[in-house]
Amino acid sequence: MAIKVFIVEDEIDVLEMYREVMEDEGFDVVGWAFDGVEAVRRYAGLEQKPDVVIMDYRIPLKTGVEAAREIMSMDPEARIIFASADDSARKEALELGAVSFKKKPFTVDRLIENIEKHARRPNGVSV
Amino acid sequence: MDKMLNDEEVNRLCRESLDFAGIGLCRYLCDGTIVFIDRGAVRILDLEDEYPDPASLKGKNVSDLVQYIGPEDELRGNILKAGHARNLEFRFKTLKGEERVSLHDSYVMYDPETNEKSIQLVVRDITELKRNEEELKAAKREADFYLDLMSHDLTNYYQTILGNLNLLERRIGDDEVAKKYIDTLIRQVAKGENLLGKVRALSQLEGIRDELLHGVDIDKCLETAVKAVKVLYPLRNTKFEYESGVDRWAIGTDHLSLIFTIIIENAVKHGYESAFVKIEVDESKMMETPAWEIRIIDNGPGIPGQVLENLFERFPDRAAAGFTGLGLWLAKSLVEKFGGEIKVGSATDGVGAAVIIKLKRAS
Numbered sequence: 348m349a350i351k352v353f354i355v356e357d358e359i360d361v362l363e364m365y366r367e368v369m370e371d372e373g374f375d376v377v378g379w380a381f382d383g384v385e386a387v388r389r390y391a392g393l394e395q396k397p398d399v400v401i402m403d404y405r406i407p408l409k410t411g412v413e414a415a416r417e418i419m420s421m422d423p424e425a426r427i428i429f430a431s432a433d434d435s436a437r438k439e440a441l442e443l444g445a446v447s448f449k450k451k452p453f454t455v456d457r458l459i460e461n462i463e464k465h466a467r468r469p470n471g472v473s474v
Numbered sequence: 475m476d477k478m479l480n481d482e483e484v485n486r487l488c489r490e491s492l493d494f495a496g497i498g499l500c501r502y503l504c505d506g507t508i509v510f511i512d513r514g515a516v517r518i519l520d521l522e523d524e525y526p527d528p529a530s531l532k533g534k535n536v537s538d539l540v541q542y543i544g545p546e547d548e549l550r551g552n553i554l555k556a557g558h559a560r561n562l563e564f565r566f567k568t569l570k571g572e573e574r575v576s577l578h579d580s581y582v583m584y585d586p587e588t589n590e591k592s593i594q595l596v597v598r599d600i601t602e603l604k605r606n607e608e609e610l611k612a613a614k615r616e617a618d619f620y621l622d623l624m625s626h627d628l629t630n631y632y633q634t635i636l637g638n639l640n641l642l643e644r645r646i647g648d649d650e651v652a653k654k655y656i657d658t659l660i661r662q663v664a665k666g667e668n669l670l671g672k673v674r675a676l677s678q679l680e681g682i683r684d685e686l687l688h689g690v691d692i693d694k695c696l697e698t699a700v701k702a703v704k705v706l707y708p709l710r711n712t713k714f715e716y717e718s719g720v721d722r723w724a725i726g727t728d729h730l731s732l733i734f735t736i737i738i739e740n741a742v743k744h745g746y747e748s749a750f751v752k753i754e755v756d757e758s759k760m761m762e763t764p765a766w767e768i769r770i771i772d773n774g775p776g777i778p779g780q781v782l783e784n785l786f787e788r789f790p791d792r793a794a795a796g797f798t799g800l801g802l803w804l805a806k807s808l809v810e811k812f813g814g815e816i817k818v819g820s821a822t823d824g825v826g827a828a829v830i831i832k833l834k835r836a837s
Contacts, residue, residue: 358630364637432629452633452667455640
């Protein structure tokens with residue numbers, strides 16, 4: 348069973364690149380959002396929750412930390428990997444319960460390693 | 475023969491000198507009644523037009539002439555209690571409604587004429603200085619805002635480029651030439667991000683205060699730095715000798731990996747091809763404070779004497795030697811912000827250079 352990924356990223360080219368990578372790896376992108384409000388709304392509407400959320404920090408309407416807090420309040424088991432150009436929120440994000448904080452730019456391999464390491468069901472196996 | 479000056483002439487000359495230096499004198503009684511004021515103080519309080527003769531202000535109340543912004547009575551009470559107050563900044567409005575700032579040194583004394591307790595002020599106009607300071611702060615805020623915006627967006631562009639290059643790498647198979655082109659592009663992304671990191675640190679330097687310092691893992695920072703330099707200079711084929719340890723934490727900020735990157739980058743950049751960089755970490759002391767000593771030693775050509783003299787200066791005149799200085803100046807400034815020390819010398823065997831950093835140990 349493929350790892351299900353939800354992506355929150357306001358930079359369209361970065362989002363497209365993530366989607367290409369996920370497709371390449373055989374991961375299933377179950378949804379994406381460009382801003383914090385849309386992220387929370389779309390996450391709430393997902394019938395089956397993703398195994399990993401890739402979350403940018405500086406996004407419109409709500410910060411990534413605010414969006415992550417709301418996502419975690421509705422799904423305390425959510426595995427959120429922050430991927431941001433701004434690492435000023437690293438401490439806050441990790442204290443909130445994010446599983447990882449990656450400072451951009453990082454290689455595709457590092458992103459995949461992180462997803463596989465932190466996914467709720469890495470390689471289809473529940474942890 | 476030189477003419478001897480009497481007391482009155484000496485006083486007049488002193489007052490003229492103070493006036494020339496933009497300093498004014500004023501003495502008033504505890505209720506605010508002026509008993510003495512000179513031309514400099516009249517000018518600073520912006521009363522020249524209404525009172526061209528300073529003597530005409532004698533007997534007037536200082537509170538009727540300027541409007542202090544803040545608790546004036548409380549301040550006057552504190553000065554009377556303490557007997558003196560130095561370098562107090564006063565914001566006030568003149569009779570014309572203009573806001574000004576002055577710097578006061580106040581002393582409590584007995585007025586020689588009335589024998590009453592009075593406050594003598596030495597006053598200096600710092601309105602222009604404060605205005606410049608505020609303009610400078612606003613300009614810095616604006617510059618930081620643009621830098622932050624630029625750095626954030628550039629990093630996103632680098633992420634897109636790097637990610638797509640990685641995807642391309644997966645598709646080109648065994649095409650060695652194409653791989654070489656991709657490697658070059660990936661290296662340029664790393665160089666761009668490295669430069670952005672330095673510029674970001676430069677803008678953050680002023681804001682690093684003691685309360686922001688915390689324990690930083692030396693080994694983790696060294697590993698990050700070595701990795702970064704390997705990406706930046708893969709063709710140098712540098713060998714690193716470094717034995718990582720455990721629980722080696724120093725007082726600093728996350729900028730520590732940047733400090734190490736700058737030092738190691740310099741060793742590799744200015745060293746020979748297939749150079750050798752050795753990193754040693756040992757327990758040490760700074761005065762009586764437990765510290766870590768980190769030595770980054772290379773086997774390169776060493777640092778020429780004329781460069782060594784001002785190696786850590788910001789804009790030294792040594793561009794011809796290939797040293798622009800900014801990185802090392804930044805490294806030194808950061809180390810000093812952490813309360814540490816940095817110095818450079820020859821490696822022990824006389825070949826190459828050794829940069830020695832001492833940082834306070836974190837528990």
